[in-house]
Amino acid sequence: MSRANPPVDLTPDLWIVKLLLGAIDSSYDSKDEKSSRPAGPPGGYGAPPQQGYGAPGYPPQQGYGQPQQPYGQQGYGAPPPGQYPPQGQYPPQGPPPQGQYPPPGQYPPPPGQYPGQNQQQKPPQQGGYPGQPQYGAPPPGAPYGAPPQGYNAPPPGSYYSAPPPGSYQPQSQYGAPPPHGQYQQQGQYGAPPPPGQYGQYGAPPPQQGYGAPPPHNQYAPPPQQQYNQSYGPPQSFGPPTPPSPGYGPVQTANIDMQKDVEGLRKAMKGFGTDEKALISILSKKDPFQMNTLRTQFDQRLMRNLITDLEKETSGNFKKGLVQIARGPLAGDCHTLYWAIKGMGTKEDALDDVLVGRSNADVHAIKTEYQRLFKQTLESDLRGDLSAGTEQMYMIIIAARRQEDSAPVNPQAIDADVTTLQTAIGNIVSKNSAQVCELLFTRNDAQLRAISQAYQQRFRTSLRKAIESKFSGHMENSLLLLLARADDRATAEAVRLEDSMAGFGTKDDYLIQRVVRCHWDQNFMRAVSAAYERTYKKNLVKRIEGETSGDYERLMVACVK
Numbered sequence: 001m002s003r004a005n006p007p008v009d010l011t012p013d014l015w016i017v018k019l020l021l022g023a024i025d026s027s028y029d030s031k032d033e034k035s036s037r038p039a040g041p042p043g044g045y046g047a048p049p050q051q052g053y054g055a056p057g058y059p060p061q062q063g064y065g066q067p068q069q070p071y072g073q074q075g076y077g078a079p080p081p082g083q084y085p086p087q088g089q090y091p092p093q094g095p096p097p098q099g100q101y102p103p104p105g106q107y108p109p110p111p112g113q114y115p116g117q118n119q120q121q122k123p124p125q126q127g128g129y130p131g132q133p134q135y136g137a138p139p140p141g142a143p144y145g146a147p148p149q150g151y152n153a154p155p156p157g158s159y160y161s162a163p164p165p166g167s168y169q170p171q172s173q174y175g176a177p178p179p180h181g182q183y184q185q186q187g188q189y190g191a192p193p194p195p196g197q198y199g200q201y202g203a204p205p206p207q208q209g210y211g212a213p214p215p216h217n218q219y220a221p222p223p224q225q226q227y228n229q230s231y232g233p234p235q236s237f238g239p240p241t242p243p244s245p246g247y248g249p250v251q252t253a254n255i256d257m258q259k260d261v262e263g264l265r266k267a268m269k270g271f272g273t274d275e276k277a278l279i280s281i282l283s284k285k286d287p288f289q290m291n292t293l294r295t296q297f298d299q300r301l302m303r304n305l306i307t308d309l310e311k312e313t314s315g316n317f318k319k320g321l322v323q324i325a326r327g328p329l330a331g332d333c334h335t336l337y338w339a340i341k342g343m344g345t346k347e348d349a350l351d352d353v354l355v356g357r358s359n360a361d362v363h364a365i366k367t368e369y370q371r372l373f374k375q376t377l378e379s380d381l382r383g384d385l386s387a388g389t390e391q392m393y394m395i396i397i398a399a400r401r402q403e404d405s406a407p408v409n410p411q412a413i414d415a416d417v418t419t420l421q422t423a424i425g426n427i428v429s430k431n432s433a434q435v436c437e438l439l440f441t442r443n444d445a446q447l448r449a450i451s452q453a454y455q456q457r458f459r460t461s462l463r464k465a466i467e468s469k470f471s472g473h474m475e476n477s478l479l480l481l482l483a484r485a486d487d488r489a490t491a492e493a494v495r496l497e498d499s500m501a502g503f504g505t506k507d508d509y510l511i512q513r514v515v516r517c518h519w520d521q522n523f524m525r526a527v528s529a530a531y532e533r534t535y536k537k538n539l540v541k542r543i544e545g546e547t548s549g550d551y552e553r554l555m556v557a558c559v560k
Contacts, residue, residue, distance in 0.1 A: 238405025243360035246287025246328040246519065253288040257296045264293075265301060268312040275317070275550045278309075282324050283557035287519050291327045316507045316551040323515045324558075333369045335512050336377065340384045347389070347473040350381075352495065352512060354396050355477055356444070356484040362399040389473050392436045396477075402443040413449045416442070417457055420450070424469050432474060435466075439481060447485035492517055493531035496539065505546045510555070514543075518558035528559060 242248070260281050267274035267281070285293060297305040309321045323331050332353045339349035354362065369377045381393050416438060423434040442450065454462040466478050483491040492513065499509035517524045531539040543555050 238403060241358040241360055241404045243358065243364055244287075244328070246291060247361050247364040251288065251327070251329070252292040252295055255289070255292055257289070257293045258300075260293050261297045261300055264297060264305065264308075265303075268308050273312045275313070276553075278313070278321060279550070279554050279557050282321060283518070283554060284521075285324070286521075287328050290324065294325055294327065313550075316511060316547070317549065317554060319508070320511045320515065320551060320554045320558075323511055328516070328519050329364060329368050330372065331512075331515065332365055333372050336365070336369060337373055337380075338508070340380050345384045347476070348509065349512065350393065351477050351480050352509075352516070354393070355480050356488075359399040359401050359403065362397055366397060366399075388432050388436075391433055392440070392474055392477060395436050395440050400441050402441060402446060404443050404445070406443055406446070408445050408449045413446065413453050416446075416450050417453045420454065420462070421458065421465075424465055426469065430469055432470070435470075435478070436474070439478060444485040447482060451482060451486070487530070489523065489526040490530040490534060492527045493534055493539070496527070496531060497535060497542075500542060500546045507547075507551075510543075510546070514555050514558050524559060 263277055263281050267277035281293075282290075294305045297303065306322055306325050309325055310318060313321055323334075326334060335349050335353055339346035339353075353365070357365075366377050373380075377397060378394070381397070382390060385393060419438060420435060423431040423438070425431065439447065439450075451462045454460075454465070458465070463479060463482055466475060466482075470478060480491065483494070495513050496510070496517075499506040499513060517527050528539045531537070531542070535542075540556055540559055543559060544552055547555055
């Protein structure tokens with residue numbers, strides 16, 4: 001390396017001494033030699049400035065050793081919003097030298113990566129760094145369904161880790177659906193919606209074993225967020241359960257029912273009534289067809305189908321035809337009105353309509369009830385019930401049930417079982433309101449899981465515990481809730497038998513229950529199979545033995 005000429009203020013001797021002592025700064029090198037030197041150490045990375053990681057002109061966001069910004073709000077060494085960092089200013093991709101950077105484990109993961117992945121950080125796309133993602137959106141670069149940062153995610157510096165050995169070992173299929181071959185009603189009366197009703201994103205998660213890790217890309221919310229809400233409105237972690245057919249805002253279909261309209265008018269016109277024609281036309285309609293047929297009959301003929309049926313028929317046959325012609329929603333509302341008005345309250349009819357129903361169906365029923373009868377369902381129930389029974393039905397019609405898409409959370413199930421056992425207590429100390437509040441706000445899968453966990457922990461069924469500590473209408477409602485959650489088809493088969501068992505037939509209940517089941521013919525077939533499996537009898541033959549005439553033929557037509 002050549003030397004520059006000595007400064008004029010130094011004698012040659014002093015110049016030699018300073019040169020030997022190494023005190024001559026390289027700044028005395030020639031300009032040509034300075035300009036040809038590399039700017040820093042090989043590799044293009046200069047030593048990090050004390051204030052932060054970045055080049056001049058990019059103010060550091062925080063100093064090393066200072067508290068880090070929450071991940072997702074401030075990128076590691078990110079430039080100001082809307083600007084690119086200069087070439088070479090991205091941080092090194094390996095662990096930093098010890099003592100200069102934060103210790104291992106405190107690096108926030110780059111966008112689109114899980115902690116622990118050693119992928120190279122890529123520059124932002126055109127337009128600068130994006131802003132804070134929307135609440136609930138996945139991290140940039142991650143697929144939908146990946147766990148959003150900050151929601152059931154580990155704190156900065158920690159990793160997702162597998163549960164320790166021995167924790168949450170599957171014991172049995174908590175919350176699993178009924179065994180193969182048993183029908184779980186699809187899309188009606190609070191049952192899970194049929195396949196294809198939901199889209200790919202946000203579809204209800206499949207049931208998994210108790211304590212099993214969540215399926216890929218399905219992260220259950222923390223139990224304290226889902227359940228421990230002091231029994232307030234439950235949160236929903238997915239799409240709400242859709243209303244049953246005939247309970248949504250659209251209740252008619254774009255179909256021409258002219259042939260059936262003319263057939264009904266002909267069957268009731270003039271002297272006599274063609275009962276067979278009425279049965280043939282009305283008994284096989286689904287909710288949309290029935291509502292459309294009634295609407296077109298009224299509009300095209302300037303008549304009222306229900307009024308005509310009431311005039312032209314009589315007895316239980318009339319009741320059955322009118323129940324069908326009203327459609328499922330108005331039929332339920334009239335059943336509730338019948339159960340409340342008159343001498344005494346018919347709690348069994350209230351249970352038939354309300355217990356285990358989806359939130360969407362309950363809201364539709366309350367709205368239609370008020371439209372039909374000019375008073376609220378709540379006020380009518382309060383005026384006819386009292387004490388614990390009134391409180392129970394207020395919980396039911398509040399429609400705060402967990403949606404079918406809400407997952408089964410093992411920790412929350414365990415907490416529910418503990419709460420239930422304490423609330424059930426004994427005759428003196430039981431807390432009936434707490435038991436009702438807990439059970440009537442859980443969905444079917446959660447109720448199945450609670451029943452199974454209760455059985456495993458206390459070596460007795462939840463059903464037996466309720467039977468031993470409750471009585472009367474509250475006991476019946478709670479047991480029906482558990483039965484419908486476990487196997488809805490079998491539960492309805494038992495209800496049908498109850499309406500025919502003993503001395504005489506409870507015709508009003510038989511009509512309402514048969515008509516309610518027949519709106520979904522697949523479900524009706526499942527109920528018939530469950531009836532034969534349970535009672536070793538054929539449902540059609542059983543009905544034929546309890547009814548007669550046109551009434552019998554109508555009920556049989558609905559079941560077949």
